[in-house]
Amino acid sequence: METLNSIECFVRTAEAGSFSEAARRLGLTSAAVGKNVAKLEAQVGVRLFHRSTRRLALTEAGQQFLGEVRGGLGAIQSAVANLASIDGxxxxxxxxxxxxxxxxxxxxxxxxxxxxxxxxxxxxxxxxxxxxxxxxxxxxxxxxxxxxxxxxxxxxxxxxxxxxxxxxxxxxxxxxxxxxxxxxxxxxxxxxxxxxxxxxxxxxxxxxxxxxxxxxxxxxxxxxxxxxxxxxxxxxxxxxxxxxxxxxxxxxxxxxxxxxxxxxxxxxxxxxxxxxxxxxxxxxxxxxxxxxxxxxxxxxxxxxxxxxx
CATH class of the missing domain: 3.40.190.290 (D-Maltodextrin-Binding Protein; domain 2)
Incomplete structure (x- = not known):
């Protein structure tokens, strides 16, 4: 579940273009979103974002990863939500x-x-x-x-x-x-x-x-x-x-x-x-x-x- 949270933070950051906007949409702090993305990068051993003081951009690996996980994220989250509601x-x-x-x-x-x-x-x-x-x-x-x-x-x-x-x-x-x-x-x-x-x-x-x-x-x-x-x-x-x-x-x-x-x-x-x-x-x-x-x-x-x- 922790990895799923990190993937969601990555996807929302890529969509929003910043950690702060992703945090607003997720109801988290900007620091928490950045930490989750850093954890994901450490787990996969690849940098997903180019970071600078002015902009945040996906690396080539980040673009590929986003295309692969974006479509399935909603389905996984729905499955987890429905699993929590398994008792009806x-x-x-x-x-x-x-x-x-x-x-x-x-x-x-x-x-x-x-x-x-x-x-x-x-x-x-x-x-x-x-x-x-x-x-x-x-x-x-x-x-x-x-x-x-x-x-x-x-x-x-x-x-x-x-x-x-x-x-x-x-x-x-x-x-x-x-x-x-x-x-x-x-x-x-x-x-x-x-x-x-x-x-x-x-x-x-x-x-x-x-x-x-x-x-x-x-x-x-x-x-x-x-x-x-x-x-x-x-x-x-x-x-x-x-x-x-x-x-x-x-x-x-x-x-x-x-x-x-x-x-x-x-x-x-x-x-x-x-x-x-x-x-x-x-x-x-x-x-x-x-x-x-x-x-x-x-x-x-x-x-x-x-x-x-």
Whole structure:
């Protein structure tokens, strides 16, 4: 098992390009990762990395070794995890990434029931509004909307990833009505910037008839979190564009209303995704099946749809 830990430290360091980043992904100290890699080099009698004060690079032997062990590492770790669950009870640390507001609103409330059912699983949940690389960052699963699913990853759909325009009842009374997208021209826009680029994407609206139109809002302000844009819109400061999971509590309480309710932005699907493995760890399978079942029970697929609301 010690050798397996050393191999994992080597693989994650090669992927991350540094001991410190590998340590962050593994939940270890940088010194511990470096020590494990040094142990592995001592065991095989070959230097795997060229080290300098500024950079870390694989040696030729390191590149060859990485190609040989990288594919099998996940399978071995899954087998070990399932061996620990041989009595039928999933166990182990479960690393999951999800958006901050989404996770707090929809996943955290399920935690108590999940742990009552699977007490030997230890959640290690990361709340971050960005897509993650499951393999490189060593996550068991992640939840996100409008994400291009890479090769080697499987996705289970939780609902549509629709975005809608929102405003407070007071704002609509003062500046409405808005009947077509062009009516929004000059209105103050409260928009979310991309966590990857830091910019606001030029989203396109569409309606049930398949017609498309640009969003004609004046970019008055940008925020990094969808909860923030909803709260600012609630204050009557403009028209916000937000995903349906974030908009839903505001719409159901009447604090916000749909602007141009016949129009929405379609970015694909909201999904729970995880590495494609023949032997999926029991802890991951338990989490995936539990979340999918709870979302179906609460009818989130329909409630997250901009077309059915």
């Amino acid at each position: 009870e999933p166990s182990g640390t479960l690393r999951v990434s999800m958006g901050t507001t989404f996770g707090l609103a929809y996943i955290v409330p399920l935690l108590q029931e999940f742990l009552q059912r699977y007490p030997r699983i230890t959640p290690d949940w990361h709340f971050d509004n960005r897509p993650v690389d499951l393999i490189a960052e060593n996550f068991d699963a992640a939840i996100g909307g409008g994400i291009d699913i890479p090769q080697g990853v499987v996705a289970r759909e939780l609902g549509p990833a629709h975005r809608v325009l929102l405003a407070s009842p007071d704002y609509l009374a003062r500046y409405g009505p808005f009947d077509v997208p062009a009516d929004l021209e000059g209105c103050d826009g409260i928009l979310v910037r991309s966590p990857q680029t830091g910019r606001v994407r030029p989203w396109t609206l569409r309606n049930r008839d398949g017609e498309q139109a640009p969003i004609a809002l004046r970019q008055r302000m940008t925020m990094s979190d969808p909860e923030a844009v909803c709260r600012i819109a609630e204050m009557g400061m403009g028209v916000a564009l937000a995903g349906m999971p974030h908009a839903l509590p505001f719409l159901e309480s009447g604090r916000l209303m749909r602007v141009l309710p016949g129009w929405h932005v379609d970015t694909g699907m909201l999904a729970l995704y995880f590495p494609a493995q023949r032997l999926l760890p029991a802890k991951t399978r338990a989490f995936v099946d539990f979340i999918v079942a709870r979302f179906r029970e609460q009818d989130f697929g329909r409630r997250f749809s901009a077309v059915s609301v």
